[in-house]
Amino acid sequence: MNIPDWMNEETEYIPQRDREGFISRSLLSLLGTLSRFRSNGKVRPGKTAAETRLICSLLTIVMVSLSRNAFFSYAVLALLLARICFLPSDRLPAVIKGAAGAAAFSVLILLPSVFMGSPRTMLTVSLKVFISAGILGLISACEPFNRITASLRSLGIPDLFIFILDLTLKYIVLLGEACEEALTAIKLRSVGRNASKEKAFSGVLGAAFLKSKKMEDDLTDAMACRGFEGEYRPPAKRSMTGYDICAFTFILVLFALFLFLERSI
Amino acid sequence: MIELKDVCFAYNGIPALRHIDLKIEKGETVILRGGNGCGKTTLIKLLNGLIFAEEGEYTFDGKPVNAKTMKDSGFSKAFHRQLGYVFQDPDAMLFCPSVEEEIAFGPRQMGLSEEETARRTEDMLKLLGIEELRDRAPYHLSGGEKRKVSLACILSMAPSALILDEPLAGLDEDTQNWLTEFLKALKMSGKTMVIATHSSILTDALADRIVYMDKDHRIERIEKVREKR
């Protein structure tokens, strides 16, 4: 084998300037999404059923939204913050950032109401947004995603839809990891000036698309080999435990408080 | 050429590399061995400047490689050109529409003239025996062909050092033999190489030294196989 001479020339290479921050930025945002999935993957399911958590959370959000009494919102806020205090350190920042981000956004949108003379609106709505986003953040911090998707069944969502949702979550992670590797490869090979960055980018997306097509074909074959003929049979639901009953009792108490406060308006 | 002094790295507080001391001379071929989870991949990422040591120093060609120095895009680009990395999974590396463009990507980036780029591309296609693949799309090729293309597109930048992660994985016996011979030729021409592999064929053919990593994320021992010529 004849190794060409230019491969062994020791040249002093001075790279040209170029704007390729977009590779690092894309990598970072991709990694952020992936790390959220990965950290949720470490979550162990809690003692209450995911269905119970989901239903109770949604009921609480509805009550907070409908309540016209400020105290009810403050009381729920107190409970929410108290619960967040006890979250493990790797999940607490995500929940707070999500809730605070949503609240900040609504403050921004509602800022004109302050100048129009009713600052209370902005505060009330932002508070309720914070509470709602916080409650939803708690669900994703305390339940693994696959339990959450399974619990959607209790809301009446068809089983096949949930199956596809689960597959989507799986492929987000797998394809995300593939894109992560590809973007890293581009970053390592971006040693100078790239006149057509879009080509590299579209190459990554194209490769991801083809990979997903291949995965889909493999999946179809695997399911056929395991006896799938078109009808999806979901696993049996589990029965209610003491923890579920506690949760529902708590919601009833909250509802009673809600009614009491609404009446006194 | 590559020097690691007491390098330590942890993911989120969990140690992944402990007190790594390693010195690789120019033209040397070092084989990296170790079970799953021993830190090989982390070490490779660190050598490539993708992650940075929390404690200790990493020097490449006399220059320190850390978060601060790599912030300078001029330095990091020159570094990435000098140190080529062939991924374990070629699919991750290949993103251009045709093999020819894939190989030409590096030289074009470097600002080389069109004739020089074309010359390098032709040389690579010939060297790796993939001339008839020049217009094909990389992701439609077979495993062995992809591996050859991934080598070509890194070598076209003329790096002085190479890191290869399991280069023989997924190849049939003929292609494995071919690749071993090819890497031997590269070694003879003076390239510094770090190869993570379990293959004894490759080790016997190429290794100057073998670095064994243990489950504790340290270097267990370094075996000297032959005197550097």
Added chain:
Amino acid sequence: MHIPENYLSPSTCAVMTAAMVPVWVNAAKKVKTEISKEKMPLLGIGAAFSFIGMMFNVPLPGGTTGHAVGGTLIAVLLGPHAACLAVSIALLIQALLFGDGGILAFGANCFNMAFLLPYAGYAVYGLLNRKSSSEKGRLAAAALGSYAGINAAALAAAIEFGIQPMLFHTADGQALYCPYGLNVSIPAMMAGHLTLFGLAEVVFTTAVLAFVTRTSPDIVKGRPTERSGRPMLILLALLIAVVPLGLLAEGTAWGEWGTDEIAEVVSGGEVLGYTPAGMESGFELSTIMPDYTVAGLPDAAGYIVSAVIGTAICVIAFRLISSGMKQKTNYN
């Protein structure tokens, strides 16, 4: 001891805030190096204890009330710089969310309760603790330190109040801000703090310190783990449950009268008779739960909800800071 809005002239407030800036910067720098990622959540718990302590109002016969601060307690457990930051955060939450203590007066309040109190208290504690090495000795040193600290803070507050009528008054002698001079403010503030309120601070400090020494000795030794904070959180929860007791003490603390009450205040046998101009047209921030209560509901409910919210914010804030810190890995 919280100085409300419009009791100090804007210039006084500016001076006190300017004095606090280097203190805060220094404390932050020291905390960054001294407090590890694992210890940081304890600062949040410390801030929460301070917040709660300040909600338990102790009555003094004669009509005024006072409260413990707990700054020396935090200083003993985590160092004076940590105490400065923790108490500042508690005061900030009280001022912004609950209207307890003025926003403009925030610098002055921090100077008294987050600077003088913990540093003076810690100095006294350090001096005395060097002599003895027993647990009892440490508690005694902390008791005396906290007593010294809270009285130092009270004296400073009294002085800040007292110089107002001297420096800021209208042409006909009416005070613009705090209407009582040094000859009234000092005896009034010190009478309470040298006696009952100082005692409250001592009791609070020693009781919590004894509890922590018994249940989480690793904190006292300076090597806390992630579970160290648990017993303290339980104690916090218990304190929150009984926080409505703090409402039993009727009467407003000296120097904390509202704009509507100040004209009726009797001092030295005389009714004040006027509302200082600076207070009538002064700055007023509308907060979410002024005075920790909600209109139309029993005060106790509002008090408990406020206690939970304030405590939780303290704990969460420092846990967020902790999560952003680099972890020190042991590679051996």
